[in-house]
Amino acid sequence: MFTKILIANRGEIACRVAATARRMGIKTVAVYSEADANAKHVAVCDEAVLIGPAAAKESYLRGEKIIAVAKATGAQAIHPGYGFLSENAEFADACAEAGLVFIGPPASAMRAMGSKSAAKQLMEKANVPLVPGYHGEQQDADFLHAQADKIGYPVLLKASAGGGGKGMRVIENSAQFKDALASCKREAISSFGDDKVLAEKYLQRPRHIEIQVFADTLGNCIYLFERDCSVQRRHQKVLEEAPAPNMPAERRAAMGEAAVAAAKAVGYVGAGTVEFIANQDGSFYFMEMNTRLQVEHPVTEMITGTDLVEWQLRVAAGEPLPKQQHELAINGHSIEARIYAENPEKGFLPSIGTLRHMETPGAVAFELGGAVNLPAGVRIDSGVRAGDAISPFYDPMIAKLIVWGADRKQALARMAQALSQYQIVGLATNIAFLKRLVEGQAFSTADLDTGLIERNHDALFPAAQAAPDAALALAAVSLIESEKDRSAAQSGANAADPWGQALGWRMNHPYLRALSFGDEFAAAKPYGVNVSYRATDWLFSVGTAQPQVLSLMSQDGNDISIKLGERAVHGTVRRDGDMLHVFTNGAHYPLAYNDPMAHAGETESEGGRLTAPMPGKVVAVLAAKGQEVKKGDALVIMEAMKMEHTIAAPHDGVVDEILYSVGDQVADGAPLLAFKTA
Incomplete structure (x- = not known):
């Protein structure tokens, strides 16, 4: 076994690999960019070496630098994690030439499966069923257009070297083909350095089911059952679970055996995933093979009681697979939710x-390789801590929240509860969306397909609701109590002076105070809250509603219990500047306190200037100065985090001025063009 390995990655997967290595007594070397100098993965490894600037192409994608660090630190092997260099055959070859073990499959297997089109040709020869499409080398735009017309719409365009949903477009009709192909190729060349695409029939209501395979150097190859990854947005996975719901044993065996046959066909070694697209009738087609560990591997670990990273290390060291096929069994059900910094x-x-504040659910230490029948069955894989920044340079994942249950019903309940307990302040997250998704009718009843989110759009994206009285009452009490604490601290020796206390005492009449809270998501106007101070409690009302008696029951730091009328209300209030983030009853309400004593900040009207929604690069300017456009017309296309974002006309008008050119880097909120109403 190795005594020291280098982890050629960052974030949660680097932390994940380091945890298993530590348990096995293997020392670890981290590499990091300038942007990651204080990152969690740097802190959890035994050594850490700077390899370059923030941009991945100047740091995490510099294979020669990483190999030099491995040799200099005495590492015997390199674990690539996923993403970056994990499926780079040239890097695997370079490791071997440098006398280092690449903890992954042979370069030949990566080359065979790395190109979606070549892999499908290989599977076709092996009689694995394929979705109808074109997987050849011809890339002429007119030729591809003709092939798409022949296949029949809707057609799916995919980057041949792609993954993670990048370089992928669904085309509904022939008229959309030209623009979609250009966009797909731009994204493909940016993400993978290769703009080759393939075209295939886009199946209606398909499920995305993948099989975890594992092979050693001694000729053994097994499958560790399946994962259902159907719930996706922008072709990127949102929820994953194992085993797949409603999977008959016969189909599980058929898919598993097909996946093993595919792996053996290319002389595979290590962890890999064979992905299938399945119709509702149970028929399935080969889609691609990911020649690495997958983001969603924890759900497989949870139901099989295995540590797949340990298996990777043992196989790379020449040991046989820890278990054979007949020794594996499914125990319970596991679900993973990807928590992202996104809106x-x-x-x-x-x-x-x-991440100004982050409080996670009560996770139970999950002993990989041991029993999975845990009291709470909650696991969190994360590469960030409170105080860390989510930068524009890398994937905005905050954590993977994984739960286990004796069955799917219990796993669903645990996931909903864990999401309710997650608290993050400082940036937008998808936590509330994930909770709606998990509790929604479609997912909870396993009515699954890759279009689930779009199909249930109205239920998953309901109109914003006004903050309830309970949340406003918690905000008011938190504000008032913090003023008392501040006043007491400032009074010092004169703490008994009634004029120096913020108790709201008045000689002749109760102090009636008007508070104002803004809510950018749900309220067009600020909430007007009235608080009448009394000896031991308050009278509380919102707007013109009937007042209710409000009292503080207990307070422990930011955790507050109040009584509002006849109701007991519990919650947490986190203050961030003028924002009060109220967490109560499983929901998060960000409320902006409009402080009448504060100086009003200067406001600058953007007028007709359309601004960048986030930092990024301009990749296309689709309008010209003086051009008349209609509402919804695409004006500028930006690329951020390797995804394209279209800036469209908010209404009919005229482009007054173009402020940036193709290739320009723009900051968050930067005006991209000036726009006048027609």
């Missing part, structure tokens, strides 16, 4: 900022 209500745009 689902704004098209899942990534959110950049600092």
Whole structure:
């Protein structure tokens, strides 16, 4: 076994690999970019070496630098995690030439499966069923257009070297083909350095089911059952679970055996995933093979009681697989939710900022390789801590929340509860969206397909609701009590002076105080809250509603219990500047306190200037100065985090001025063009 390995990755997967290595007594070397100098993965490894600037192409994608660090630190092997260099055959070859073990499959297997089109040709020869489509080398736009017309719409365009949903477009009709192909190729070349695409029939209501395979150097190859990854947005997975709901044993065996045959066909070694697209009738087709560990591997670990990273290390060291097929069994059900810094209500745009506060559910230490029958069955894999920043340079994942239950019903309940307990302040997250998704009719009843989110759009993206009285009451009490504490601290020796206390005492009449809280999501106007101070409690009302008696029952730091009328209300209030983040009853209400004593900040009207929704690069300018456009017309296309975002005309008008050119980097909120109403 190795005594020291280098982890050529960052974030939660680097932390995940380091945890298993530590348990096995293996020392670890982290590599990091300038942006990651204080990152969690740097702190959890035994050594850490700077390899370059923030941009991945100048740091985490510099294979020669990483190999040099491995040799200099005495590492015997390199674990690539997933993403970056994990499926780079040239890097695997370079490791071997440098006398280092690449903890992954042979370069030949990566080459065979790395190209979606070549892999499908290989599977076709092996009689694995394929979705109808074109997987050849011809890339002429007119030729591809003709092939798409022949296949029949809707057609799915995919980057041949792609993954993670990048370089992928669904085309509904022939008229959309030209623009979609251009966009797909731009994203593909940016993400993978290769703009080759393939086209295939887009199946209606398909499920995405993948099989975890594992092979050693001694000729053994097994499958560790399946994962259902059907719930996706922008072709990227949102929820994953194992085993797949409603999977007959016969089909599980058929898919598992097909996946093993595919792995053996390319001489596979290590962890890999064979992905299938399945119709509702149970028929399935080969889609691709990911020649690495998958983001969603924890759900497989949870139901099989295995540590797949340990298996990777043992196989890479030349040991046989720890278990054979007949020794594996499914125990219970596991679900993983990917918690991202993103705004689902704004098209899942990534959110950049600092995790000013993060409180996670009560996770139970999950002993990989041991029993999975845990009291709470909650696991969190994360590469960030409170105080860390989510930058524009890398994937905006905050954590993977994984739960286990004796059955799917219990796992669903645990996931909903864990999401209710997650608290994050400082940037937008998808937590509330995930909770709606998990509790929604479609997912809870396993009515699954890759279009689940779009199919249930109205239920998953309901109109914003006004903050309830309970949340406003918690905000008011938190504000008032913090003023008391501040006043007491400032009074010092004169604490008994009634004029120096913020108790709201008045000689002749109760102090009636008007508070104002803004809510950018649910309220067009600020909430007007009235609080009448009394000896031991308050009278509380919102707007013109009937007042209710409000009293503080207990307070422990930010955790507050109040009584509002006849109701007991519990919650947590986190203050961040003028924002009061109220967490109560499983929901998060960000309320802006309009302080009448504060100086009003200057406001700058953007007028008709359309601004960048986040930091990024301009990749296309689709309008010209003086051009008349209609509402919804695409004006500028930006790329951020390797995804394209279209800036459209908010209404009919005229482009007054173009402020940036193709290739320009723009900051969050930067005006991209000036726009006048027609």
